[in-house]
Amino acid sequence: MSLQPLNLHLTMLSGQAPNFIWHFESGKFERVWEGKVVHLKQDGARLKASNKKFADFTLRSNDNYSLIYKKISTGSFMKKAVKDYDGLRLTQSELWETIVCFVLSSNRSIPIIRMNVQELMKNYGEKIDSLHEFPQAEDLVRCTEQQLRASKCGFRDKYLLGTTKKVLERGDLKFSTAQELKEFLLDCPGIGEKIAECILLYGFGETSAFPLDVWMQRAMQGVYFQGKKVRREEMLEKAEELWSDFKGFAQLYLFYEFMTKKHKW
DNA sequence: AGACAGGGTGATG
DNA sequence: CATCACCCTGTC
Numbered sequence: 001m002s003l004q005p006l007n008l009h010l011t012m013l014s015g016q017a018p019n020f021i022w023h024f025e026s027g028k029f030e031r032v033w034e035g036k037v038v039h040l041k042q043d044g045a046r047l048k049a050s051n052k053k054f055a056d057f058t059l060r061s062n063d064n065y066s067l068i069y070k071k072i073s074t075g076s077f078m079k080k081a082v083k084d085y086d087g088l089r090l091t092q093s094e095l096w097e098t099i100v101c102f103v104l105s106s107n108r109s110i111p112i113i114r115m116n117v118q119e120l121m122k123n124y125g126e127k128i129d130s131l132h133e134f135p136q137a138e139d140l141v142r143c144t145e146q147q148l149r150a151s152k153c154g155f156r157d158k159y160l161l162g163t164t165k166k167v168l169e170r171g172d173l174k175f176s177t178a179q180e181l182k183e184f185l186l187d188c189p190g191i192g193e194k195i196a197e198c199i200l201l202y203g204f205g206e207t208s209a210f211p212l213d214v215w216m217q218r219a220m221q222g223v224y225f226q227g228k229k230v231r232r233e234e235m236l237e238k239a240e241e242l243w244s245d246f247k248g249f250a251q252l253y254l255f256y257e258f259m260t261k262k263h264k265w
Numbered sequence: 266a267g268a269c270a271g272g273g274t275g276a277t278g
Numbered sequence: 279c280a281t282c283a284c285c286c287t288g289t290c
Contacts, residue, residue, distance in 0.1 A: 111287090
């Protein structure tokens with residue numbers, strides 16, 4: 001399987017949705033998928049998956065990384081990022097799950113978001129073997145704000161409940177264009193520009209999405225603007241110019257390089 | 266021990 | 279556009 005470069009551990013534990021949702025133990029990643037426990041495991045260059053369909057979906061097996069690396073290796077910093085994190089994949093998650101994860105992400109660090117998502121799964125997702133399903137919108141809408149707060153949502157309790165209601169009101173989460181989805185998202189409480197872009201990227205596969213968070217701003221500022229303060233718009237234009245439709249991949253590598261090495265500029 | 270920051274958003278001036 | 283509150287956990 002998987003002729004493309006893959007570092008499963010790096011991919012699943014980077015700050016994408018799977019980090020928040022999947023269970024990791026002794027080299028194996030597990031979750032409940034369509035009512036059953038499925039797993040992913042890397043053995044050398046080989047990927048072992050209990051089900052090819054979800055593995056291809058989650059790891060976006062059709063992506064062409066030799067092309068992607070060519071497109072995003074735009075300078076020394078990005079060349080190094082690509083080299084250091086070879087095999088880091090853009091992942092795909094269900095739209096609903098991605099919405100929940102990123103509504104809960106505001107003003108928090110990755111381990112805390114994970115704790116919160118795991119708590120929601122434990123409290124409101126159906127138990128399958130030793131794991132829990134990801135809660136559906138119908139499961140969350142029955143909760144009170146107090147209950148969500150007790151599941152460690154903090155002040156995002158209202159946002160999650162409000163957004164869940166929006167989703168149920170709409171009836172489904174089928175969108176024909178990224179534009180259409182983005183308009184819907186920005187109309188949900190607790191979802192602004194940054195979180196909407198995350199959802200487009202990780203939950204809709206819109207690879208030109210470019211979540212501009214504090215880390216990305218520092219990175220862009222340091223790497224492409226000589227440390228000078230610039231407006232968001234200017235950073236977005238720069239990203240568009242450098243990476244166009246591959247901005248999402250560039251963001252992933254830039255973010256990870258910056259996050260893990262805690263660069264100071 | 267207590268201050269502080271953390272993949273932001275929404276409300277206000 | 280700048281500032282601030284917002285829950286709460288982990289870190290120093």
